[in-house]
Amino acid sequence: MSGSITIRLQQRQTNLWRTLFRPRWTHESARSIARSARPVGFFVRRSIAGVILIAVSLLVTGCRPRQSDEVTLMKVAGGSMAPTWVGRHGEVRCEQCLSSLRIVTAMMPPKGQAYVCPFCGGEVTSPGVADRSGDVVAVHHPRGNDHRWQRGDLVAVRRNGIPRLKRLVALPGDVLALDGLRLTVNGRAAGDHFDAPLIVVNQDWLSDSEAEGPSSEGRPFSWWQPSDAQGRPNRGWARQDSAWTAARSRDDAMPSWLVYRHRNVFHSLREDTIRDNYPGNVSLVRPLYEVDRLVLTANVQAGPDASVATGPLGEGGIEVYFWTPDGIVMHRRPLPRDMSAMRFYSRDAVLVPADRNATIPVTQKRPVAITAPPGTVVAGLLLERPVEYRLRRTDATESFPLRLGEDQFFVLGDNVPVSVDSRKWGPIRRDDLIGWVPATAEPIAAGRLPAQPINRE
Structure with missing residues (x-):
């Protein structure tokens, strides 16, 4: 492959282990080293270096037992796998x-053209320059058909x-069908068959005020709001430095x-349902579809009176409720x-009995609600949706x-609106699969090593 680096792992690892664990000296050489009076730190540094090399070896192999795969570095050259991997970008x-x-x-919009920030609805001026190299990934090539x-x-x-880099979603014998689209x-x-990548919907720490309207610094207001069971604003939670603290209600x-409360950034921040916007596709005009799967991540800490209050189901702890088309679902931790x-998936939550729904203030436009005992601190709220x-x-x-x-x-x-894939090609054959990328792999710093382009669409 022109311009690529192929690493034969089996040979590399054999040499690595020989280097690290072969006898380094005889008794005679040991006496010679002693006479040279090298500091102890010299041997400590060599030992540390050996441990680091072992860790790098395991990282390159993806911690899999196979040691006969070859690895090719490939540079992403398009946007079809965003946000997982991206090509040349700004x-x-x-x-x-x-x-x-x-x-x-x-x-990338032309230089000077304004577009809407997908997170706050503010106006952003495009620099018009994509000056950063695409991600570089290590593609493992298995030998044989096993x-x-x-x-x-x-x-x-x-x-x-x-x-081209893609996501494998169906295997031989699987049945693919459509539920709408x-x-x-x-x-x-x-x-739902794997942990699909997540798209950011809202990052609460980017806001600077709990009241509607921007703060004195011009920062946007929080889309999270303290409410009663009917969704009316109250003072049940207090916010400071992106952390919310549950207050004691008049009735424990x-x-x-x-x-x-979700806001539509394209329509003057009015309350609306969450839709499948892809934040990086700022120049794409297309229909947006409603989303009914969400993931909430937050940092949580109990307050001094953690055992006082109870949730609507009569138990303590933090409770997170999601709206879904099938009814309200919840997590209790x-x-x-x-x-x-803590991370809460609506997909894995438990369905709430229908007769309790009137006491829980979630709707399609207000799809997540949290309740916890007084003093509970919830910080760094991050709401995402699976692709x-x-x-x-x-x-x-x-x-x-x-x-x-x-x-x-x-x-x-992963960039479903723009990707060219089996929706156009149809199913691919086993021989078309030339490698895999470990799911936990991070992009390799671009520019350090030559790499073959991948994903041109």
Whole structure:
């Protein structure tokens, strides 16, 4: 492959272990070293270096038992896998909410043109320059046909002689069907078979005020609001430095609610349902679809009176409620004494009995609510949505439902609106899969090593 680096791991690792663990000296050489009076730190540094080399070896192999794979460094050259990986791009910052975006060349507006910040609705002026190199990823090439491919794998696919990075969503024997335009695999949403990448919906720490309207510094207001069970604003939670603290209600039997009220950044911040906007696609005009799967992450700490108040289901701890088309669902967790990160998936939550719904202030436009005992601190609220794999209105639907043959796979890009993938190509063959990228891999610093371009669309 022209311009690529191929690493033969088996030979590299053999040499590595020989270097680290072969006898380094005989008794005679030991006496010679002693006479040279090298400091102890010399040997400590060599030992540390050996440990670091072992860690790097395990990282390169992805901690898999196979040691015969080859690895090729490839540079992403397009936007079809954003936000997981991006090609050449510019990093643009909103001066109002201080959020930043990686915008690929094809999506970068002309210099001086304004666009709407997808996080606060503020106006951002495009620099018109994509001056940052694309991500570089290490693609592992398995030898033989015994590699076990899994749904959710990040894979390199060769189409028309060009390698492309995609997400493997369906395997031989799987049945693909449509729920509207949402793609399902064996009766479940495609992204429910693995941990689909997450798209940011709201970052509460970027706001600077709990009242509607910008703060004195021009920062946007928080989209989280203390409310009663009917959704009316109250003072049940107090905010300071992006941290919310639950206050004692007048009636300890009644919970204090912190409710997320979503705003449409394209329509004057009016309350609206969450839709599948991709923040980096600032130049793309398309229909937006409603979202019904959410993920909430927050840092949580119990207050001094953690056992006083109870939630609507009669138990203590922090409770997080989500609106879904099938009804209200909830998580209940014990409160940690020390500040701890917690993550709540609506997909894994428990359905609330219907007769309790009137006491919980969540709706489609206010899809998340939190309640906790007085003194509970909730900070760094981050609301995200999993990527939803679906067809576009322009994609052919007549081939669905589709059962994959014994040598067929279905791949999609994480940037669902723009990716060119199996929705256009149809299923791919096993021979088209040329490698995989470890799910925990971070991009390699671009420019340090030559790499082959990947994902040109």
